Amino acid sequence: MVPVEKNKEYEVEIVDNGFEGEGIAKISDFTIFIPGAIKGERCKILIVKVNKTFAFGKLLEVCTKSKYRVEVDCATYKRCGGCSLRHIQYEETLKLKRDMVQNLVTKTLNTKINVKDTIGMQEPFHYRNKLQYPVGYDKTNKPVMGVYANRTHEIIPVESCLIQNKEAEEVAKAVFEFIKENKITVYNEQTRKGAIRHIIVRIGARTNEIMCILVTNEEKIEKENELVDAISKKFPQVKTIVKNINKKNTNVILGDTNVILSGNGYIYDKLGEYTFKISPMSFYQTNPIQTEVLYQKAIAFAKLDKDDILCDLYCGIGTIGIFASSKVKQVYGIEIVEEAVEAARENAKINKVDNIEFIAGDVEKAFKELVETRGVKPTAIIVDPPRRGLDTTTISKILEIAVDKFVYVSCNPATMVRDLKMLEEKYEVKEMQPVDMFPFTSHVECCSVLYLKN
Numbered sequence: 001m002v003p004v005e006k007n008k009e010y011e012v013e014i015v016d017n018g019f020e021g022e023g024i025a026k027i028s029d030f031t032i033f034i035p036g037a038i039k040g041e042r043c044k045i046l047i048v049k050v051n052k053t054f055a056f057g058k059l060l061e062v063c064t065k066s067k068y069r070v071e072v073d074c075a076t077y078k079r080c081g082g083c084s085l086r087h088i089q090y091e092e093t094l095k096l097k098r099d100m101v102q103n104l105v106t107k108t109l110n111t112k113i114n115v116k117d118t119i120g121m122q123e124p125f126h127y128r129n130k131l132q133y134p135v136g137y138d139k140t141n142k143p144v145m146g147v148y149a150n151r152t153h154e155i156i157p158v159e160s161c162l163i164q165n166k167e168a169e170e171v172a173k174a175v176f177e178f179i180k181e182n183k184i185t186v187y188n189e190q191t192r193k194g195a196i197r198h199i200i201v202r203i204g205a206r207t208n209e210i211m212c213i214l215v216t217n218e219e220k221i222e223k224e225n226e227l228v229d230a231i232s233k234k235f236p237q238v239k240t241i242v243k244n245i246n247k248k249n250t251n252v253i254l255g256d257t258n259v260i261l262s263g264n265g266y267i268y269d270k271l272g273e274y275t276f277k278i279s280p281m282s283f284y285q286t287n288p289i290q291t292e293v294l295y296q297k298a299i300a301f302a303k304l305d306k307d308d309i310l311c312d313l314y315c316g317i318g319t320i321g322i323f324a325s326s327k328v329k330q331v332y333g334i335e336i337v338e339e340a341v342e343a344a345r346e347n348a349k350i351n352k353v354d355n356i357e358f359i360a361g362d363v364e365k366a367f368k369e370l371v372e373t374r375g376v377k378p379t380a381i382i383v384d385p386p387r388r389g390l391d392t393t394t395i396s397k398i399l400e401i402a403v404d405k406f407v408y409v410s411c412n413p414a415t416m417v418r419d420l421k422m423l424e425e426k427y428e429v430k431e432m433q434p435v436d437m438f439p440f441t442s443h444v445e446c447c448s449v450l451y452l453k454n
Protein backbone atom coordinates (compact mmCIF):
# COMPACT_ATOMS: atom_id res chain seq x y z
CA MET A 1 0.00 0.00 0.00
CA VAL A 2 1.23 3.52 -0.84
CA PRO A 3 2.08 5.23 2.47
CA VAL A 4 1.56 8.85 1.27
CA GLU A 5 -1.49 10.79 0.11
CA LYS A 6 -1.72 13.50 -2.52
CA ASN A 7 -2.18 17.05 -1.12
CA LYS A 8 -1.04 16.01 2.34
CA GLU A 9 1.93 17.54 4.16
CA TYR A 10 4.81 15.48 5.63
CA GLU A 11 8.08 16.20 7.36
CA VAL A 12 10.90 14.14 5.90
CA GLU A 13 14.66 13.55 6.01
CA ILE A 14 16.44 13.90 2.66
CA VAL A 15 18.55 10.76 2.33
CA ASP A 16 20.04 11.26 -1.14
CA ASN A 17 20.04 13.36 -4.30
CA GLY A 18 18.76 11.94 -7.59
CA PHE A 19 19.93 12.23 -11.23
CA GLU A 20 18.47 15.69 -11.67
CA GLY A 21 19.76 16.92 -8.33
CA GLU A 22 16.36 16.52 -6.67
CA GLY A 23 16.22 15.44 -3.02
CA ILE A 24 15.13 11.89 -2.24
CA ALA A 25 13.20 11.00 0.92
CA LYS A 26 11.73 7.69 2.09
CA ILE A 27 8.54 7.09 4.01
CA SER A 28 8.28 3.39 4.98
CA ASP A 29 10.72 2.62 2.14
CA PHE A 30 8.52 4.47 -0.38
CA THR A 31 10.52 6.94 -2.51
CA ILE A 32 9.61 10.61 -2.75
CA PHE A 33 11.41 12.99 -5.11
CA ILE A 34 11.61 16.59 -3.93
CA PRO A 35 13.11 19.17 -6.33
CA GLY A 36 15.16 21.79 -4.47
CA ALA A 37 15.91 19.67 -1.39
CA ILE A 38 19.47 18.67 -0.45
CA LYS A 39 20.76 15.44 1.09
CA GLY A 40 20.97 15.76 4.89
CA GLU A 41 18.15 18.31 5.17
CA ARG A 42 14.90 17.95 7.11
CA CYS A 43 12.01 19.44 5.15
CA LYS A 44 8.28 20.01 5.20
CA ILE A 45 6.82 18.84 1.90
CA LEU A 46 3.46 18.65 0.15
CA ILE A 47 2.79 15.53 -1.90
CA VAL A 48 1.80 16.69 -5.39
CA LYS A 49 1.84 13.47 -7.40
CA VAL A 50 1.61 9.82 -6.41
CA ASN A 51 2.60 6.87 -8.59
CA LYS A 52 2.63 3.14 -7.73
CA THR A 53 6.26 3.06 -6.65
CA PHE A 54 7.19 6.68 -6.04
CA ALA A 55 5.77 10.16 -5.44
CA PHE A 56 6.74 13.79 -6.01
CA GLY A 57 6.78 16.33 -3.23
CA LYS A 58 6.87 20.12 -3.29
CA LEU A 59 9.34 21.70 -0.88
CA LEU A 60 7.37 23.86 1.58
CA GLU A 61 10.00 24.61 4.21
CA VAL A 62 13.56 23.60 4.99
CA CYS A 63 13.52 22.86 8.73
CA THR A 64 17.21 21.86 9.00
CA LYS A 65 19.40 23.40 6.30
CA SER A 66 22.31 21.66 4.61
CA LYS A 67 25.60 23.50 5.04
CA TYR A 68 25.85 23.40 1.25
CA ARG A 69 22.64 25.40 0.69
CA VAL A 70 23.25 28.85 -0.80
CA GLU A 71 21.05 31.85 -1.60
CA VAL A 72 19.83 31.52 -5.18
CA ASP A 73 21.22 34.36 -7.29
CA CYS A 74 18.83 34.00 -10.25
CA ALA A 75 15.36 35.56 -10.51
CA THR A 76 13.97 32.93 -12.91
CA TYR A 77 15.55 29.90 -11.17
CA LYS A 78 12.34 28.53 -9.66
CA ARG A 79 10.34 28.54 -12.89
CA CYS A 80 13.02 27.94 -15.53
CA GLY A 81 14.38 24.60 -14.33
CA GLY A 82 17.56 25.00 -16.39
CA CYS A 83 19.99 25.36 -13.50
CA SER A 84 18.36 22.92 -11.11
CA LEU A 85 21.42 22.95 -8.80
CA ARG A 86 21.70 26.72 -8.24
CA HIS A 87 20.69 26.33 -4.58
CA ILE A 88 23.79 24.18 -3.89
CA GLN A 89 27.38 25.40 -3.38
CA TYR A 90 29.31 24.92 -6.64
CA GLU A 91 31.99 22.59 -5.19
CA GLU A 92 29.26 20.38 -3.79
CA THR A 93 27.48 20.19 -7.18
CA LEU A 94 30.73 18.76 -8.60
CA LYS A 95 30.73 16.10 -5.91
CA LEU A 96 27.06 15.33 -6.57
CA LYS A 97 27.76 14.84 -10.26
CA ARG A 98 30.68 12.54 -9.56
CA ASP A 99 28.58 10.48 -7.14
CA MET A 100 25.81 10.23 -9.72
CA VAL A 101 28.23 8.66 -12.22
CA GLN A 102 29.77 6.45 -9.51
CA ASN A 103 26.31 5.11 -8.60
CA LEU A 104 25.68 4.14 -12.22
CA VAL A 105 29.08 2.43 -12.44
CA THR A 106 28.64 0.54 -9.18
CA LYS A 107 25.14 -0.63 -10.17
CA THR A 108 25.94 -1.64 -13.74
CA LEU A 109 29.55 -2.46 -14.52
CA ASN A 110 31.61 -5.51 -13.64
CA THR A 111 34.70 -3.37 -13.15
CA LYS A 112 34.06 -1.39 -10.01
CA ILE A 113 36.30 1.54 -10.86
CA ASN A 114 36.57 4.67 -8.78
CA VAL A 115 35.16 7.56 -10.80
CA LYS A 116 37.51 10.56 -10.69
CA ASP A 117 36.53 13.89 -9.15
CA THR A 118 34.57 16.13 -11.54
CA ILE A 119 36.73 18.78 -13.19
CA GLY A 120 34.91 22.04 -12.48
CA MET A 121 35.26 25.61 -13.76
CA GLN A 122 37.13 28.42 -12.04
CA GLU A 123 34.35 30.83 -13.02
CA PRO A 124 31.17 28.81 -13.57
CA PHE A 125 29.21 31.75 -15.03
CA HIS A 126 28.29 33.00 -18.52
CA TYR A 127 29.94 29.94 -20.03
CA ARG A 128 27.45 29.16 -22.82
CA ASN A 129 28.38 30.15 -26.36
CA LYS A 130 24.91 29.45 -27.73
CA LEU A 131 21.71 31.09 -26.63
CA GLN A 132 18.33 30.07 -28.01
CA TYR A 133 15.37 31.99 -26.67
CA PRO A 134 11.81 31.19 -27.72
CA VAL A 135 9.64 34.15 -28.76
CA GLY A 136 5.85 34.21 -28.45
CA TYR A 137 3.01 35.85 -26.56
CA ASP A 138 2.56 36.08 -22.80
CA LYS A 139 -0.77 35.67 -20.99
CA THR A 140 -1.71 39.28 -21.70
CA ASN A 141 -0.98 38.79 -25.40
CA LYS A 142 2.21 40.88 -25.37
CA PRO A 143 5.28 39.61 -27.25
CA VAL A 144 7.73 37.89 -24.94
CA MET A 145 11.24 36.44 -25.30
CA GLY A 146 12.79 34.25 -22.64
CA VAL A 147 12.87 30.65 -21.54
CA TYR A 148 10.18 28.02 -21.27
CA ALA A 149 8.87 27.56 -17.74
CA ASN A 150 9.91 24.11 -16.56
CA ARG A 151 8.05 21.33 -18.43
CA THR A 152 5.65 23.81 -20.14
CA HIS A 153 5.49 25.98 -23.23
CA GLU A 154 4.85 29.15 -21.30
CA ILE A 155 7.62 31.65 -22.06
CA ILE A 156 8.94 33.53 -19.04
CA PRO A 157 10.94 36.69 -19.74
CA VAL A 158 14.62 36.61 -18.85
CA GLU A 159 16.37 39.74 -17.69
CA SER A 160 19.79 38.21 -17.54
CA CYS A 161 20.79 34.57 -17.49
CA LEU A 162 23.79 33.66 -15.37
CA ILE A 163 25.03 30.96 -17.73
CA GLN A 164 24.64 32.77 -21.06
CA ASN A 165 27.35 34.83 -22.72
CA LYS A 166 26.59 38.47 -21.87
CA GLU A 167 27.24 39.83 -25.36
CA ALA A 168 25.10 37.16 -26.97
CA GLU A 169 22.32 38.13 -24.60
CA GLU A 170 22.67 41.83 -25.54
CA VAL A 171 22.30 40.92 -29.22
CA ALA A 172 19.20 38.80 -28.53
CA LYS A 173 17.64 41.63 -26.50
CA ALA A 174 18.34 44.17 -29.25
CA VAL A 175 16.74 41.90 -31.87
CA PHE A 176 13.68 41.46 -29.67
CA GLU A 177 13.41 45.22 -29.02
CA PHE A 178 13.49 45.80 -32.79
CA ILE A 179 10.77 43.19 -33.26
CA LYS A 180 8.54 44.88 -30.67
CA GLU A 181 9.17 48.45 -31.84
CA ASN A 182 8.48 47.54 -35.46
CA LYS A 183 5.51 45.33 -34.65
CA ILE A 184 6.99 42.32 -36.42
CA THR A 185 4.69 39.42 -35.66
CA VAL A 186 5.80 36.65 -33.31
CA TYR A 187 4.73 33.02 -33.40
CA ASN A 188 1.59 31.82 -31.67
CA GLU A 189 1.82 28.08 -30.96
CA GLN A 190 -1.97 27.69 -30.80
CA THR A 191 -2.92 29.39 -34.07
CA ARG A 192 0.45 28.56 -35.73
CA LYS A 193 0.46 32.12 -37.10
CA GLY A 194 3.05 34.89 -36.71
CA ALA A 195 6.67 35.08 -37.83
CA ILE A 196 9.47 34.92 -35.23
CA ARG A 197 9.70 31.66 -33.26
CA HIS A 198 13.21 31.73 -31.80
CA ILE A 199 16.19 34.04 -31.56
CA ILE A 200 19.46 32.11 -31.56
CA VAL A 201 22.83 33.74 -30.97
CA ARG A 202 26.12 31.81 -31.27
CA ILE A 203 29.41 33.38 -30.27
CA GLY A 204 32.99 32.31 -30.83
CA ALA A 205 34.28 32.79 -27.30
CA ARG A 206 37.89 33.22 -28.44
CA THR A 207 37.25 35.15 -31.71
CA ASN A 208 34.27 37.15 -30.42
CA GLU A 209 32.49 36.57 -33.76
CA ILE A 210 28.72 36.39 -33.46
CA MET A 211 26.09 34.59 -35.56
CA CYS A 212 22.46 35.52 -35.14
CA ILE A 213 19.75 33.15 -36.36
CA LEU A 214 16.13 34.28 -36.67
CA VAL A 215 13.90 31.23 -36.70
CA THR A 216 10.72 32.13 -38.51
CA ASN A 217 7.43 30.58 -39.48
CA GLU A 218 7.18 32.77 -42.59
CA GLU A 219 9.37 33.04 -45.71
CA LYS A 220 9.69 36.81 -45.38
CA ILE A 221 10.15 38.75 -42.15
CA GLU A 222 8.67 42.26 -42.26
CA LYS A 223 11.41 44.93 -42.19
CA GLU A 224 14.00 42.18 -42.54
CA ASN A 225 16.62 44.47 -44.15
CA GLU A 226 16.11 47.19 -41.56
CA LEU A 227 16.49 44.63 -38.79
CA VAL A 228 19.74 43.34 -40.28
CA ASP A 229 21.07 46.89 -40.71
CA ALA A 230 20.18 47.93 -37.18
CA ILE A 231 21.77 44.88 -35.57
CA SER A 232 24.90 44.92 -37.74
CA LYS A 233 25.40 48.62 -37.01
CA LYS A 234 24.91 48.28 -33.29
CA PHE A 235 27.06 45.14 -32.99
CA PRO A 236 29.97 45.07 -35.48
CA GLN A 237 30.97 41.70 -33.99
CA VAL A 238 27.78 40.21 -35.53
CA LYS A 239 29.46 38.67 -38.58
CA THR A 240 26.43 36.96 -40.01
CA ILE A 241 22.63 36.94 -39.70
CA VAL A 242 20.72 33.92 -40.95
CA LYS A 243 17.00 33.39 -41.41
CA ASN A 244 15.98 29.84 -40.63
CA ILE A 245 12.55 28.86 -41.91
CA ASN A 246 10.64 26.44 -39.73
CA LYS A 247 6.94 26.10 -40.57
CA LYS A 248 6.49 22.76 -38.86
CA ASN A 249 4.33 22.22 -35.82
CA THR A 250 7.20 20.81 -33.79
CA ASN A 251 9.41 21.25 -30.74
CA VAL A 252 12.50 20.99 -32.96
CA ILE A 253 13.87 24.52 -33.04
CA LEU A 254 15.54 24.70 -36.45
CA GLY A 255 13.86 24.09 -39.80
CA ASP A 256 15.68 22.74 -42.88
CA THR A 257 16.05 26.00 -44.83
CA ASN A 258 18.61 28.70 -44.08
CA VAL A 259 18.68 32.02 -45.91
CA ILE A 260 21.76 34.17 -45.33
CA LEU A 261 20.69 37.77 -44.64
CA SER A 262 24.18 39.15 -43.98
CA GLY A 263 27.78 37.91 -43.93
CA ASN A 264 28.83 34.41 -45.02
CA GLY A 265 26.45 32.28 -42.98
CA TYR A 266 29.13 31.11 -40.57
CA ILE A 267 31.53 32.26 -37.85
CA TYR A 268 34.87 31.01 -36.60
CA ASP A 269 36.05 30.06 -33.14
CA LYS A 270 39.29 28.72 -31.74
CA LEU A 271 39.84 25.69 -29.53
CA GLY A 272 43.41 25.12 -28.41
CA GLU A 273 45.62 26.02 -31.37
CA TYR A 274 42.92 25.17 -33.94
CA THR A 275 40.35 27.33 -35.72
CA PHE A 276 36.85 26.00 -36.37
CA LYS A 277 34.15 27.13 -38.75
CA ILE A 278 30.68 26.99 -37.21
CA SER A 279 27.55 26.97 -39.34
CA PRO A 280 23.90 27.23 -38.20
CA MET A 281 23.08 23.51 -38.23
CA SER A 282 26.36 22.13 -36.86
CA PHE A 283 26.87 20.85 -33.38
CA TYR A 284 29.56 22.73 -31.48
CA GLN A 285 30.14 22.14 -27.77
CA THR A 286 28.44 24.91 -25.79
CA ASN A 287 31.13 25.45 -23.13
CA PRO A 288 34.40 26.17 -24.95
CA ILE A 289 36.59 26.39 -21.83
CA GLN A 290 35.57 22.94 -20.62
CA THR A 291 35.62 21.55 -24.17
CA GLU A 292 39.37 22.06 -24.30
CA VAL A 293 39.69 20.28 -20.94
CA LEU A 294 37.49 17.42 -22.16
CA TYR A 295 39.32 16.95 -25.47
CA GLN A 296 42.71 17.03 -23.79
CA LYS A 297 41.51 14.36 -21.35
CA ALA A 298 40.01 12.21 -24.12
CA ILE A 299 43.22 12.37 -26.17
CA ALA A 300 45.48 11.77 -23.17
CA PHE A 301 43.31 8.79 -22.15
CA ALA A 302 43.66 7.30 -25.65
CA LYS A 303 47.51 7.25 -25.34
CA LEU A 304 47.75 7.78 -29.09
CA ASP A 305 50.95 7.20 -31.04
CA LYS A 306 52.35 7.87 -34.50
CA ASP A 307 51.20 4.52 -35.92
CA ASP A 308 47.62 4.82 -34.78
CA ILE A 309 44.67 4.81 -37.17
CA LEU A 310 42.05 6.74 -35.21
CA CYS A 311 38.29 6.76 -35.82
CA ASP A 312 36.43 9.83 -34.48
CA LEU A 313 32.84 8.60 -34.48
CA TYR A 314 30.05 11.23 -34.26
CA CYS A 315 32.67 13.82 -35.12
CA GLY A 316 30.49 16.94 -35.61
CA ILE A 317 32.64 19.60 -37.28
CA GLY A 318 35.75 17.46 -36.74
CA THR A 319 36.98 19.02 -33.51
CA ILE A 320 38.23 15.91 -31.64
CA GLY A 321 39.81 14.34 -34.74
CA ILE A 322 41.59 17.56 -35.67
CA PHE A 323 42.78 17.98 -32.08
CA ALA A 324 44.21 14.44 -32.16
CA SER A 325 45.55 14.52 -35.75
CA SER A 326 49.13 15.53 -34.95
CA LYS A 327 49.54 12.51 -32.67
CA VAL A 328 48.48 9.78 -35.13
CA LYS A 329 49.07 8.45 -38.65
CA GLN A 330 45.52 8.85 -39.97
CA VAL A 331 42.08 9.93 -38.69
CA TYR A 332 38.64 9.02 -40.05
CA GLY A 333 35.69 11.09 -38.83
CA ILE A 334 32.07 10.01 -39.32
CA GLU A 335 29.11 12.38 -38.89
CA ILE A 336 25.47 12.32 -40.03
CA VAL A 337 24.86 16.06 -40.64
CA GLU A 338 26.14 16.89 -44.17
CA GLU A 339 26.68 20.55 -43.34
CA ALA A 340 28.83 19.60 -40.33
CA VAL A 341 30.90 17.26 -42.53
CA GLU A 342 31.46 20.07 -45.06
CA ALA A 343 32.54 22.32 -42.18
CA ALA A 344 34.80 19.53 -40.85
CA ARG A 345 36.54 19.22 -44.24
CA GLU A 346 37.03 22.94 -44.36
CA ASN A 347 38.29 22.95 -40.77
CA ALA A 348 40.91 20.38 -41.73
CA LYS A 349 42.02 22.69 -44.59
CA ILE A 350 42.05 25.83 -42.44
CA ASN A 351 44.23 24.06 -39.90
CA LYS A 352 46.44 22.43 -42.55
CA VAL A 353 45.60 18.95 -41.32
CA ASP A 354 46.00 16.50 -44.18
CA ASN A 355 45.86 13.14 -42.43
CA ILE A 356 42.11 13.26 -41.82
CA GLU A 357 39.14 12.11 -43.88
CA PHE A 358 35.53 12.92 -43.08
CA ILE A 359 32.67 10.66 -44.09
CA ALA A 360 29.04 11.78 -44.16
CA GLY A 361 26.74 9.07 -42.89
CA ASP A 362 25.08 7.24 -40.06
CA VAL A 363 27.79 5.68 -37.87
CA GLU A 364 25.73 2.48 -37.73
CA LYS A 365 26.29 1.92 -41.47
CA ALA A 366 29.28 4.10 -42.36
CA PHE A 367 31.62 2.66 -39.71
CA LYS A 368 30.82 -0.90 -40.79
CA GLU A 369 31.46 0.06 -44.42
CA LEU A 370 34.73 1.77 -43.58
CA VAL A 371 36.00 -1.38 -41.91
CA GLU A 372 34.42 -4.06 -44.10
CA THR A 373 34.32 -2.53 -47.59
CA ARG A 374 37.32 -0.24 -47.47
CA GLY A 375 39.36 -2.52 -45.24
CA VAL A 376 40.43 0.25 -42.86
CA LYS A 377 41.90 -1.23 -39.66
CA PRO A 378 41.46 1.26 -36.79
CA THR A 379 43.77 0.90 -33.80
CA ALA A 380 42.03 3.56 -31.70
CA ILE A 381 38.44 4.81 -31.52
CA ILE A 382 36.95 7.87 -29.84
CA VAL A 383 33.15 8.05 -29.81
CA ASP A 384 31.07 11.07 -28.79
CA PRO A 385 27.47 10.06 -29.52
CA PRO A 386 24.28 12.04 -28.83
CA ARG A 387 22.37 11.43 -25.60
CA ARG A 388 20.85 8.15 -26.77
CA GLY A 389 24.33 6.55 -26.89
CA LEU A 390 25.63 3.89 -29.30
CA ASP A 391 23.55 1.55 -31.43
CA THR A 392 24.05 -2.20 -31.04
CA THR A 393 25.53 -2.66 -34.58
CA THR A 394 28.32 -0.23 -33.74
CA ILE A 395 28.92 -1.88 -30.36
CA SER A 396 29.18 -5.29 -32.07
CA LYS A 397 31.61 -3.88 -34.63
CA ILE A 398 33.79 -2.33 -31.92
CA LEU A 399 33.83 -5.69 -30.12
CA GLU A 400 34.62 -7.54 -33.34
CA ILE A 401 37.54 -5.38 -34.47
CA ALA A 402 38.91 -5.18 -30.91
CA VAL A 403 40.96 -1.98 -31.10
CA ASP A 404 43.58 -1.47 -28.39
CA LYS A 405 42.36 1.94 -27.29
CA PHE A 406 38.78 2.99 -26.93
CA VAL A 407 37.55 6.29 -25.47
CA TYR A 408 33.89 7.08 -24.87
CA VAL A 409 32.93 10.77 -24.50
CA SER A 410 29.34 11.24 -23.39
CA CYS A 411 26.85 13.87 -22.28
CA ASN A 412 24.63 11.15 -20.81
CA PRO A 413 26.41 8.88 -18.30
CA ALA A 414 23.36 6.56 -18.09
CA THR A 415 23.55 5.49 -21.76
CA MET A 416 27.36 5.50 -21.63
CA VAL A 417 27.43 3.05 -18.73
CA ARG A 418 24.76 0.92 -20.46
CA ASP A 419 27.01 0.68 -23.57
CA LEU A 420 30.18 0.08 -21.55
CA LYS A 421 28.48 -2.88 -19.89
CA MET A 422 28.24 -4.53 -23.33
CA LEU A 423 31.80 -3.58 -24.24
CA GLU A 424 33.05 -5.20 -21.02
CA GLU A 425 32.83 -8.49 -22.89
CA LYS A 426 36.25 -7.69 -24.38
CA TYR A 427 37.34 -4.45 -22.75
CA GLU A 428 38.28 -3.35 -19.30
CA VAL A 429 37.03 0.06 -18.17
CA LYS A 430 40.15 1.79 -16.85
CA GLU A 431 39.22 5.36 -15.98
CA MET A 432 36.20 7.59 -15.90
CA GLN A 433 36.47 11.36 -15.74
CA PRO A 434 33.44 13.64 -15.32
CA VAL A 435 33.93 17.16 -16.66
CA ASP A 436 31.54 19.94 -15.67
CA MET A 437 30.49 21.27 -19.07
CA PHE A 438 27.16 22.58 -17.79
CA PRO A 439 27.70 24.13 -14.33
CA PHE A 440 24.62 24.39 -12.07
CA THR A 441 22.51 22.23 -14.40
CA SER A 442 22.06 18.56 -13.56
CA HIS A 443 23.94 17.54 -16.73
CA VAL A 444 27.40 16.06 -16.65
CA GLU A 445 29.84 15.23 -19.42
CA CYS A 446 31.97 12.17 -18.94
CA CYS A 447 34.98 10.61 -20.59
CA SER A 448 35.88 6.92 -20.17
CA VAL A 449 38.86 4.93 -21.34
CA LEU A 450 38.78 1.23 -22.06
CA TYR A 451 41.63 -1.13 -22.90
CA LEU A 452 41.36 -4.45 -24.60
CA LYS A 453 41.57 -7.28 -22.05
CA ASN A 454 44.89 -9.18 -22.05
Ligand SMILES: C[S@@+](CC[C@H](N)C(=O)[O-])C[C@H]1O[C@@H](n2cnc3c(N)ncnc32)[C@H](O)[C@@H]1O
Residues within 6 Å of the ligand: 283, 284, 285, 314, 315, 316, 317, 318, 319, 320, 334, 335, 336, 337, 340, 361, 362, 363, 364, 384, 385, 386, 411
Ligand atom coordinates in the same frame (compact mmCIF):
# COMPACT_ATOMS: atom_id res chain seq x y z
C1 LIG B 1 27.59 15.08 -28.89
S1 LIG B 1 27.86 15.59 -30.55
C2 LIG B 1 29.61 15.45 -30.67
C3 LIG B 1 30.25 16.20 -31.79
C4 LIG B 1 31.75 16.40 -31.71
N1 LIG B 1 32.45 15.20 -31.32
C5 LIG B 1 32.10 17.56 -30.79
O1 LIG B 1 32.71 17.35 -29.74
O2 LIG B 1 31.76 18.70 -31.14
C6 LIG B 1 27.20 14.23 -31.41
C7 LIG B 1 27.28 14.34 -32.92
O3 LIG B 1 26.77 13.13 -33.48
C8 LIG B 1 26.04 13.43 -34.65
N2 LIG B 1 25.16 12.27 -34.88
C9 LIG B 1 23.98 11.97 -34.27
N3 LIG B 1 23.53 10.77 -34.68
C10 LIG B 1 24.46 10.28 -35.54
C11 LIG B 1 24.56 9.07 -36.28
N4 LIG B 1 23.63 8.13 -36.20
N5 LIG B 1 25.64 8.89 -37.06
C12 LIG B 1 26.59 9.86 -37.15
N6 LIG B 1 26.55 11.01 -36.47
C13 LIG B 1 25.50 11.23 -35.67
C14 LIG B 1 25.35 14.75 -34.34
O4 LIG B 1 24.99 15.41 -35.50
C15 LIG B 1 26.46 15.47 -33.54
O5 LIG B 1 27.28 16.21 -34.41
